[in-house]
Amino acid sequence: MRVYTTARTAFRALRRNPMRAMLTTLGIVIGVGAVIAMMEIGAGSSTALKKTIASMGANVLVIRPGTASSGGVSFGAGSTTTLTPEDSQAILRECPSISNATPMVRARVQVVYGNRNWVPNAIYGATPAYLDVQDWTILAQGEPFSDRDVLNGNRVCLVGQTIVRELFEGESPVSKEIRLKNIAFKVIGVLTPKGANMMGFDQDDVILAPWTTIKYRVTGASSSTSNQSTSSTSSDSVNTLSNLYPATQGGLYPEKASVQQADNPMPIRFENIDQIMAAAINSGEIANAIEQVGAVLRERHHLRPGEPDDFNIRDMAELTKTLSTTTTLMTNLLLAVAMISLVVGGVGIMNIMLVSVTERTREIGLRMAVGARGKDILRQFLVEAVVLCLTGGAMGIVLGHGGSLLVKLLLKWPVETSLTAIAAAVLVSAGVGIIFGFYPAWKASRLDPIEALRYE
Amino acid sequence: MDLITLRGIEKTYQMGDIAVPVLKGISLAIRQGELVALTGSSGSGKSTLMNILGCLDRPTAGEYWLDGQEISQLTTDERALLRNRKLGFVFQSFNLLARTSAIENVAMPLTYAAEDLNDREARERAAEMLVRVGLADRLDHHPAQLSGGQQQRVAIARALINHPPVLFADEPTGNLDSKTSEEVLQMFERLNTEDGITIIMVTHDPKVAGHAKRVIRMGDGVILEDAAPISATGGKA
Ligand SMILES: Nc1ncnc2c1ncn2[C@@H]1O[C@H](COP(=O)(O)OP(=O)(O)OP(=O)(O)O)[C@@H](O)[C@H]1O
Ligand SMILES: [Mg+2]
Numbered sequence: 001m002r003v004y005t006t007a008r009t010a011f012r013a014l015r016r017n018p019m020r021a022m023l024t025t026l027g028i029v030i031g032v033g034a035v036i037a038m039m040e041i042g043a044g045s046s047t048a049l050k051k052t053i054a055s056m057g058a059n060v061l062v063i064r065p066g067t068a069s070s071g072g073v074s075f076g077a078g079s080t081t082t083l084t085p086e087d088s089q090a091i092l093r094e095c096p097s098i099s100n101a102t103p104m105v106r107a108r109v110q111v112v113y114g115n116r117n118w119v120p121n122a123i124y125g126a127t128p129a130y131l132d133v134q135d136w137t138i139l140a141q142g143e144p145f146s147d148r149d150v151l152n153g154n155r156v157c158l159v160g161q162t163i164v165r166e167l168f169e170g171e172s173p174v175s176k177e178i179r180l181k182n183i184a185f186k187v188i189g190v191l192t193p194k195g196a197n198m199m200g201f202d203q204d205d206v207i208l209a210p211w212t213t214i215k216y217r218v219t220g221a222s223s224s225t226s227n228q229s230t231s232s233t234s235s236d237s238v239n240t241l242s243n244l245y246p247a248t249q250g251g252l253y254p255e256k257a258s259v260q261q262a263d264n265p266m267p268i269r270f271e272n273i274d275q276i277m278a279a280a281i282n283s284g285e286i287a288n289a290i291e292q293v294g295a296v297l298r299e300r301h302h303l304r305p306g307e308p309d310d311f312n313i314r315d316m317a318e319l320t321k322t323l324s325t326t327t328t329l330m331t332n333l334l335l336a337v338a339m340i341s342l343v344v345g346g347v348g349i350m351n352i353m354l355v356s357v358t359e360r361t362r363e364i365g366l367r368m369a370v371g372a373r374g375k376d377i378l379r380q381f382l383v384e385a386v387v388l389c390l391t392g393g394a395m396g397i398v399l400g401h402g403g404s405l406l407v408k409l410l411l412k413w414p415v416e417t418s419l420t421a422i423a424a425a426v427l428v429s430a431g432v433g434i435i436f437g438f439y440p441a442w443k444a445s446r447l448d449p450i451e452a453l454r455y456e
Numbered sequence: 457m458d459l460i461t462l463r464g465i466e467k468t469y470q471m472g473d474i475a476v477p478v479l480k481g482i483s484l485a486i487r488q489g490e491l492v493a494l495t496g497s498s499g500s501g502k503s504t505l506m507n508i509l510g511c512l513d514r515p516t517a518g519e520y521w522l523d524g525q526e527i528s529q530l531t532t533d534e535r536a537l538l539r540n541r542k543l544g545f546v547f548q549s550f551n552l553l554a555r556t557s558a559i560e561n562v563a564m565p566l567t568y569a570a571e572d573l574n575d576r577e578a579r580e581r582a583a584e585m586l587v588r589v590g591l592a593d594r595l596d597h598h599p600a601q602l603s604g605g606q607q608q609r610v611a612i613a614r615a616l617i618n619h620p621p622v623l624f625a626d627e628p629t630g631n632l633d634s635k636t637s638e639e640v641l642q643m644f645e646r647l648n649t650e651d652g653i654t655i656i657m658v659t660h661d662p663k664v665a666g667h668a669k670r671v672i673r674m675g676d677g678v679i680l681e682d683a684a685p686i687s688a689t690g691g692k693a
Contacts, residue, residue, distance in 0.1 A: 004575070365551075369539060370568065370615075371536050371565055371569065371618075374533070449512050453551065
């Protein structure tokens, strides 16, 4: 009853001068409206931005074999071969923060199609999970290769847009055969364009094949120096020095005849790979993911505590940093705008409440004469200010939401309805009412009933 | 038993360095059911005394016993509670809330009452009061839609809503013509005789004072003359 009466009294007091109440709340309406609209548009852009950055590989972890060192001379990352495809499977299985993982081998050899040739930036051997890790699952044409292709070491591959341009001059490469070091691969799909990465590396200049195929048929062994020079591979037959300095290393196992291979698909056995590429569930989980991967690998590699890692894990720290600074900057900017508009709105409320207290001095005196205590008066005016602000806040929410919907409709910007923003707007407008309504209400509560009653 | 007892009440206003004594030792006793008129020249301290009697102000010195309770030392909140429960006020300028119906004006003091009435009960009680002051057909009129006399009757109904034993009226007829003044005074007499409510009113008008059973004349902060009550047994005290 008491709260209800107080609220009703407040509404009635505001209704006595609806135009003034409207104009008073305008500051809050615009402030809250702007905040809601910006929050919704901001959240939309932020999600879009996150997606873009994720597609650039912000969630990706690269795990490479550790550093070999001998007598204090380090040979650099990847100079030992310690990672196995089973490590990759274990990472996927045992790390909750990892959404997918693929073993990878790399090669750099000449590719020939018809009378054209080209040396791609990268020839990757991986599993189909690679496409998922790289957020690259949608193909421009054709189909991705399957886990069965990986198991059997099938000679199939996907090509990037640059390869299509350079080798196929725009014609569809699907079902065509290209040769990598004289091994024929059937092109079964074309990757969508991805452009250059942050380092200016053309990500479309790539050929993707089952890692087993690349490892056992193309490189023959893990290429600890994966940058085999183009000239040395392509000039095998002419350069006699190549016998002295063999560019290709023999396989761990002898090459099989094709009949043998058909009868006997490639057995999975102990082998090492160049790196493992894994994706964290989201960019916020990267730190956890690194920890989990480290733990799993240390256990699998039987490393004792204190022994250094025989692998290293790298994330796209720079990308993540960019992402987080961009979002914090945006959030802070919004917050600053929100603060300014709400303070302006609050000052308006305070101003009008002071006028209202002065105007209603006699009413206050009367209420005190019939038994209202100081705190009753304080509460009444405080509730009035809060009601004023909440009404303004509600109108602001409608206005801001409408505005952001309009932006979505007309400008096609990504917009995300934010319940947090709405809840925050309600809380903040009530807070503004309390903060800026307090002084006038306190002033009212301190009036002397006799003087208030005598006030003209 | 006396309802109100004043002993040596003094009130001094401090105007900067100068002390302005307004009440200079007032002692008086008012019994339950009296109808008292307080008269005197302008500036003699009538309103000041009324404010002290009405617990709106504290005396600088002296004792004030109301209904067996010494109240000159009560806190602000305690006095507010006391006003709500035991005292009713009628003002010269009515002091009704504008743009608020008669019934809501009358129900207003219930908001601050200790007993927690719901909305319907409060309206019923207010309507009852308005019927008693003869405004049964004006419940939803706003002050602007009422005559001066009707407005003052709404104010009286408001003063009575919490059934106080005492009613204070500072120049209740000051803004009314002689005919409506007469109506209001007759209502006071009826409330006094029928309901036994103690009424203390300030007035300049000897005709108005003539309705009272006891007339206290003040001058320069002291009581000059206190005409003994003709019949102090008007109520059922
Ligand atoms: N707040 C105050 N501060 C200083 N002096 C005051 C104050 N209130 C009243 N006075 C003084 O006290 C004296 C008595 O005032 P009061 O209002 O009680 O007179 P009154 O008898 O009611 O006069 P009137 O018949 O004109 O209403 C006046 O001289 C007035 O100037
Ligand atoms: Mg006076």
